[in-house]
Amino acid sequence: MSLRQKLLLVALCTLALPVAGWLYVRQMETLLRQGQEQALTATATAVARSLAVTDAPLPQSGKGWYVQQAVNPITIDGYGDDWAPMTPWSQSIGTQGKLLLAEDDNGFYMYIDVRTARRTRADAGDANAMSADHLVLDLVQGSIHRRYLIASAAPGAFTALPVDPAAGNLPDRIVGQWQEDGSGYRAELRLPPDLGLSALGVGIYSAANGGDPLATEERSLWRYSPDLAQELVRLAPDDTRARLMTPSGWLLAQSGRLTTSGPQPPWLSSLIYRSLLANPLEDAESWTEDAPRLDLPEVQSASRGEPATVWRQGEERDSVVLATAVPIERDHEVVSVLLLEQASRAVPLLANRAFLSLLLTSFGVMLVAGAILLLFATRLSLRLGRLRDAVERAQINDGRLDGQFFEGQFPMAESEDEIGDLARSFQRLFEAVGGYTDYLRTLASKLSHELNTPLAIVKSSLDNLEHAELSDEAQPYLARARDGVARLGQLVRAMSEASRMERAIAAAEPEDVDLVEVVDGCAEAYRPLAGVRHLDCVLPDQPVHLHGAPELIAQALDKLFDNALSFTPPDGWLRLSLRPIENGAEIELANQGPLLPAAMQGRLFDSLVSLREKATPGDAPHLGLGLYVVRLVAERHGGIASARNLEDGSGVAFTLRLHAMPRQRLAG
Template sequence: MNHQRSFFRSIRFKLLLVSLTLLAIPWAGYRYIQETERFLRQTQETMLLGTAQAVAAILHNSPTLLTTSNDRKDDSDEPLIYLNPLTQSIQLDGYSEDWLPYLGNIERYPEQGEWQFESILGEYGSHLYLFIRIKDDRVLHLPPGATRMDLGDSVRISIQQASGQQVDYRIATTAPGWVTAQQMPTRKNDPYPVRREDRIQGEWQTSEHGYTLELRIPQYLVGDRIALSVSDLDDPTKPETAKFISTVSDGSQPLLGRIIRPDPEIGRMIGGLQHENARIWVLNRQQLVLARRGRLQPVDDAITAEDMPLPSPLQPLLRLILDQPSHHFEDEFSRSARLKGGEIEAALSGQPQTRRRHTPDEKAVILSAAWPIESDHGVVGAVLVEQSTNEILTLQNQALEKITGITLMLFLFTGLAILGFATLLTRRIRHLSSHIEAAVTPDGRIQGRLKPDQAEDEIGDLSRSFSSVLNRLSEYNRYLEAMASRLAHEFRTPLTIVKSSLENLNDNSDPEAQSRYIQRAEEGVSRLGLILHRMREATRLEQQLIQTEIETFDLNAMLEMALEGYRQAFSNVTFNLKGLDRQLFIKGAPDLISQALDKLISNAVDFHLYETTIELILTEQSTSLLRLAVRNQGPVLPPGMEQELFASMVSIRESKQGEPHLGLGLYLVRLISEFHGGHTEARNLPSGKGVEFSLVLPILKTARPHTDG
């Protein structure tokens, strides 16, 4: 019965009280921030030096550093092309989305003044990937059918192969879309390609300020040097007026640049030592970058909602009180492949050193610590660790703002979520209660089915349990009603016989007739007694199952003994046993199994065709189950009755038969099989000329084959 419950006594109020524990977050956060601020201010410089020293110790005698740090001529003016290791293959579509994690290393050309194109080179698997973004206020494509490559805007790639030979390729297109490279002749300024190079493929797309080109180049075509050059042509009738911008100079023949490959092994070694908002560099003696981990500031495109300050009612006040350092400052080292600085030169000379420098825009001060990497041959490189001195202030301000905002929002959302969740739970519980009450009448009768909840939680389990219980009770009620109707039907005939016999006996004085009426009345009484006996038999079996003692016995041997008894009891029936040639042990009650088998044999004898054989078939259904089947030729089962026959008070015998049949025989067989952990089955034979009833029982164990004698 539903009644209105006070909110302060409900589940919602109790869960709301639990959410008040979130108020401990700001106090604990404030205490933690105070300790963290004090610790960071005292240890920042020591931490950076310690990190640099630890990395240098790990890289002691590194093979890569020993290989790349041999004495060589000064190559400080040599152009460098930095090769970015990619974490996944690039989809060649001409757009920069796949390159977003690596755009911080993009190179702009020319380096001084306004850039005309920018490029980035990546490596994944057996291919190099190249992304070029070109500024061009008028993109000029090749005329259709053109055989010259200088009649439109184009990109030239010069590659020094592993053999040392230099090969030039040119990419131009008649329209945006899929492009392939054209190998150019070795003769200078020859505009006619030698052949098409299908191994260098990509996508050309028009952009807002010009066009973009994305290429894929097999690794085996590229040695350790490469150069890029962009040709900007505005007048197709004067190809000689094209402007060339390359990775080094504005000449039409760019100087090849050396490809710098970061060492992934060094990157893995230093990966576990990086700090938040800090950057670790590993340099060889030529100050070339071999590995880098971390960053000083977030990239604009990579800033997420988590990095942004959360709104807080106290935020305006905090911003007035606290200094607000900028997270966005100019970082002149962010795209560098070669680093220079006094601390680096000191470290390469063998002396650890720190240095503070202002960023070019004066928005931050960078603290850097350099430590020499030594080997048995001397100093082979340096480790540089950088961190902004604004980090402490940034952490303090962000932490105070975030903790304040997060606490308020978390308390608000958690309280609302808990309140909503509790409301949902109570609503579901009320619905379940009302549905249960609606399914059962006040006098206890079940008047409808309870639709189970499909939710995979405890309330759903409870709903399905209630639904299952009500359905079983409903079926039991129908069973009781059916049993009452069947009992009334079975009692009606013998009672009618007794009643009519007594009336005729009272009206007829002929001794012979009286004797006949008395005999008919006795038959009716006997029939009533047989009905009661069979009902007691079913009840007695259910009670007997509780007290039955379990033992282990060989079912094969029991069947052989039982078969002899059946042959004597039914001398006019032929029985055939198809057993197994080994022992089949089961755990159970032999008397009950015999009783179930008696019911199946009696049923088969009643329905079998004259002069046909009744077969007992014992087989192993699986390693843990056996099947005992009784098969006879005769009438088949009506459709849909295969399992209904094993219910109580169900029978398909014709009412013209002499003895009453309450449908309890197969019901007892089912009780016995379920008591032994098995089940019963019934089916029509495939031939359509008989039926088969089976007991499926678990096997305890099997023994070796036995022989007679």
């Protein structure tokens, strides 16, 4: 990763600022909600206490049957079509039956649905009616009770049989309709509207299950109370919807409507609030608007004596509804539950405004910080790039250092910051390395110059010893000494020659040449030297242009051919080939002969390294400078020289890979 990318990554860390702001706004919204919850809970508690201490007709504790207001006129026919809107709120009778109660100006209606697979049929007046499947109805007016037996042997009209004597104004005769199907039976009946029932008992007797044939489940009657509704209108705040319910959630009274205050935000703000800011909300339950029973978690909690609050999504866009339920107690028993609901856009609007303001500020700061860091990274990268380019240009192709760094011109060495310190350190390093490199480059010529005089003295002394009378035993030692002096002289001359070759190769001037012509000319010159050996030259059909020094390339080929010829047997073969490569060319000279030792393949092109047999005393030693010259020529052309054994094991191949030499700049 580049320095600029790293600083850009650091700049991206400023994203922590809007993230922290986002968390802050969410926490702020939570605090706003808590404040609103506390305020609404306090209001609901005050209203509940007022209802508890007044003479409001609150229900008694315990279970009850809820009487709904008839939505449509009800026809007594034993079918449930007229009861369809009220069916979702049917009430259970034991494990087999469902009860629906309704009233209007014309009467009090009952619909009982019993599910049973096996039935014993009898009419209410039959002697075995008590042992057959039947219903028991107990009408209660205060302390007055009267029970009725309802049974029918076949679908159709029935007349309930009074079990108890007449009491109060309770009817002596109740008629209704009985219907059956494969799943059970249904009974529908109507009572006069002015009975003033305070409680109702209903019992289902199954002959298959047995039990008390006259047992009933008696409960108080609950219904919507206009008087309680007026009391809620007087006590509840104007901007809330108040609902009074039984502990089981049946609606007793309600007042007010949910009205959303505040302007409607645009869709973008709504999207931001819903996706980024809104704390969890319960789904909106629009069916609870006019439902006779609210089976909500907050109501269930309040029925246990624990106030509860919940946030729900509003019906309008970006509105929220806060609902709080508190218990109403009498004699330390929960007799009803008060549910206050308040709709508002205040919390989303405040959260949106705070978040957008903080977001704009944060992104502004982040953009400024990112721009500053990017500019700093760009300037730093450019300065480091200049320093890198200067270091790369410091070394000339022959290994020497550019003289400009000895004149105090190293870039940015005058800067006072850390990059300036680094530039000055590089300058001191190059000065030290340059001096040491120059010393090593001139060491060979100095040694060759200094060793000439001692060698001349030793040689003259050996010449004088030849004229002296020496024993036969001393003659071999004299010969070996003269051979050693000759080899030392050859080494001194080789060091001088190597130094001259390096300078000559470094001073060679490049030009645009066609390597096909250069290699072909060299091959034609080598054929007489090859003798009976077969020399094959493989050239491409198209010219191969290269900006280089043709005399150096020819000199390198001469050294390769001389080396290959010395190892090729008299009846062997040689192959010189040229092929273009990307940004250059590759010249290969392969010959038949012994394979290269694995340990020597990487050292063949070093100075004073040779694989030829050691010379016998008196012969000129081979100093291994030819392949060293080949390596210098390849490096002068920006390439490499390598050697390898042929895959078939028939010989070796020396490869000279060349690239274009840099073009000289015209002095201006």
